[in-house]
Amino acid sequence: MKRDIIQKIGFFSLFLSILITFSFLGMIVYFIFSRGLPVISWDFLTQPPRNAMTEGGVAPVIIGTVYLTLGSMIFAVPLGLACAVYLCEYSPKSFVVNVIRISINNLAGVPSVVFGLFGLAVFVKFFGFGVSLLSGSLTLGILALPLIISASQEALIAVPYSIREASLSLGATQWQTIRRIVLPTAFPGILTGVILSIGRVAGETAPILFTAAAFYKRGYPKSIFSEVMALPYHIYALMTEGAHPDKQRAIAYGCSLILLFLVLSISGVAIFLRQQQRSYHG
Amino acid sequence: MDDSMKMCSENVNFFYGRQQALKEINLNILPNKVTAIIGPSGCGKSTFIRLLNRMNELVPHTTLTGRIYLDGQDILMPCVDPVEIRRRVGMVFQKPNPFPKNIFENISYGLEVNSIRNKRFIEERVVESLKKAALWDEVKDRLYDSALNLSGGQQQRLCIARCLAVKPEVLLFDEPCASLDPISTRKVEELILELKKDYTIAIVTHNMQQAARVSDYTGFFLLGELIEFDKTEKIFKAPEDHRTEDYITGRFG
Numbered sequence: 001m002k003r004d005i006i007q008k009i010g011f012f013s014l015f016l017s018i019l020i021t022f023s024f025l026g027m028i029v030y031f032i033f034s035r036g037l038p039v040i041s042w043d044f045l046t047q048p049p050r051n052a053m054t055e056g057g058v059a060p061v062i063i064g065t066v067y068l069t070l071g072s073m074i075f076a077v078p079l080g081l082a083c084a085v086y087l088c089e090y091s092p093k094s095f096v097v098n099v100i101r102i103s104i105n106n107l108a109g110v111p112s113v114v115f116g117l118f119g120l121a122v123f124v125k126f127f128g129f130g131v132s133l134l135s136g137s138l139t140l141g142i143l144a145l146p147l148i149i150s151a152s153q154e155a156l157i158a159v160p161y162s163i164r165e166a167s168l169s170l171g172a173t174q175w176q177t178i179r180r181i182v183l184p185t186a187f188p189g190i191l192t193g194v195i196l197s198i199g200r201v202a203g204e205t206a207p208i209l210f211t212a213a214a215f216y217k218r219g220y221p222k223s224i225f226s227e228v229m230a231l232p233y234h235i236y237a238l239m240t241e242g243a244h245p246d247k248q249r250a251i252a253y254g255c256s257l258i259l260l261f262l263v264l265s266i267s268g269v270a271i272f273l274r275q276q277q278r279s280y281h282g
Numbered sequence: 283m284d285d286s287m288k289m290c291s292e293n294v295n296f297f298y299g300r301q302q303a304l305k306e307i308n309l310n311i312l313p314n315k316v317t318a319i320i321g322p323s324g325c326g327k328s329t330f331i332r333l334l335n336r337m338n339e340l341v342p343h344t345t346l347t348g349r350i351y352l353d354g355q356d357i358l359m360p361c362v363d364p365v366e367i368r369r370r371v372g373m374v375f376q377k378p379n380p381f382p383k384n385i386f387e388n389i390s391y392g393l394e395v396n397s398i399r400n401k402r403f404i405e406e407r408v409v410e411s412l413k414k415a416a417l418w419d420e421v422k423d424r425l426y427d428s429a430l431n432l433s434g435g436q437q438q439r440l441c442i443a444r445c446l447a448v449k450p451e452v453l454l455f456d457e458p459c460a461s462l463d464p465i466s467t468r469k470v471e472e473l474i475l476e477l478k479k480d481y482t483i484a485i486v487t488h489n490m491q492q493a494a495r496v497s498d499y500t501g502f503f504l505l506g507e508l509i510e511f512d513k514t515e516k517i518f519k520a521p522e523d524h525r526t527e528d529y530i531t532g533r534f535g
């Protein structure tokens with residue numbers, strides 16, 4: 001009966017780990033909601049800040065995050081997709097290409113503050129884009145590139161060889177095969193990857209710290225060379241700067257709630273799409 | 283080579299890396315006849331048939347020597363575009379491989395990639411191809427359903443229709459019935475006999491009865507060599523080589 005007891009202890013400790021993990025998750029959601037919800041109102045979502053960030057809403061901050069995210073995708077999606085197509089479909093299976101492939105995967109592990117410094121050196125200073133929406137979008141885009149490339153590669157590899165063969169055997173060129181058969185078949189997988197990286201990019205603080213973000217800026221960004229406010233950086237700034245910590249903290253929780261909601265709903269969409277795909281292939 | 287041949291291979295050797303898969307193959311494919319290729323697994327049947335439409339050059343690290351003619355023209359010459367050869371020499375694969383698109387698009391695809399844009403023309407050709415592939419009656423009410431919802435046998439006939447739509451001159455079948463039930467198999471066989479009138483056909487098959495039923499000529503492959511090639515009747519009734527006889531009577535294989 002000793003075995004029985006050991007087994008019970010084993011199961012119990014596994015269950016306990018789940019419980020601990022889950023309670024942390026629950027606590028995060030609970031704290032953010034209980035502190036953030038009271039400040040959320042229609043005005044909070046649609047008005048600009050007033051009185052040195054202590055009143056009013058955060059609309060320009062939300063808009064800034066949306067712009068940065070969109071900007072980064074406009075840059076990263078075509079480039080990442082093109083890289084993935086080249087690596088999967090065109091490149092010879094050589095040593096050099098393998099090294100490139102591994103490097104790209106490693107790029108995904110680079111700390112985001114390093115991307116931030118890179119963006120400062122290259123986009124802000126070297127190209128002279130200044131601290132701007134453009135510099136921030138490009139920096140975030142570079143952060144998203146490896147994610148998009150590996151997600152797209154996975155989706156491309158999952159396309160069966162047999163249908164490429166079918167296309168080529170009909171007298172289609174390789175390019176026609178990629179454009180008309182491979183990419184459409186891989187599309188749901190690629191889209192899932194893109195959406196997940198949107199979720200990741202929207203919440204990043206470090207890459208925009210030196211390249212795009214301003215704590216306070218009157219009105220909405222006017223051009224791609226404007227500085228912008230953005231949710232993650234705004235939370236940081238509200239908690240570390242300014243003269244009214246109490247009032248600011250409430251707003252920071254409001255912002256956190258919005259950000260959490262955005263990111264969770266984005267990954268929710270990705271999970272939903274992935275499920276759809278399963279049923280389609282299954 | 284002889285002018286009466288549709289296709290013809292001359293001293294063909296083929297290597298995957300260093301492993302030789304075909305040795306000195308000389309085989310003629312006559313116009314408007316069905317040529318069957320039989321032999322045990324791994325003897326090089328698929329490899330051979332895939333040389334006829336230049337599909338094997340997509341496999342990396344392969345070497346090919348010898349000549350392959352289509353209507354007297356050497357299709358291995360550097361000036362020949364493989365894409366053009368593949369349009370003229372169509373192929374139906376072992377496992378049905380429809381595109382994850384609807385039935386209509388599966389067939390119109392081959393026309394569109396060959397720069398045919400006229401909608402009316404495409405529609406007519408789709409219907410014509412489905413009729414020729416004996417699939418029209420089963421799918422005419424659901425042309426815009428996904429091809430993946432068809433049964434295995436229907437999918438294979440769809441693949442045949444897809445192939446017919448681009449009007450190839452030669453049709454290559456690589457074990458087209460390997461994954462089909464007996465009824466679907468019979469339908470595909472009937473279809474092959476029907477198509478013989480308009481096309482030159484080569485079919486790889488595992489199934490001896492199938493070779494006997496559908497083909498006019500038969501080649502027997504063993505370990506990368508063409509052991510015997512003759513009229514199907516001759517091969518099945520009075521083979522010259524004892525290895526052919528052993529295989530046909532089921533003594534090995």
Ligand SMILES: Nc1ncnc2c1ncn2[C@@H]1O[C@H](COP(=O)(O)OP(=O)(O)O)[C@@H](O)[C@H]1O
Nearest residue numbers: 298303321322323324325326327328329330341
């Ligand atoms: N892509 C490939 N790479 C390496 N070897 C291969 C490849 N395809 C086939 N072969 C080898 O070539 C030989 C002939 O194969 P195949 O033509 O497929 O035979 P069959 O169709 O008669 O069963 C086999 O020994 C097989 O292992």
Ligand SMILES: [Mg+2]
Nearest residue numbers: 327328329457
């Ligand atoms: Mg085979």
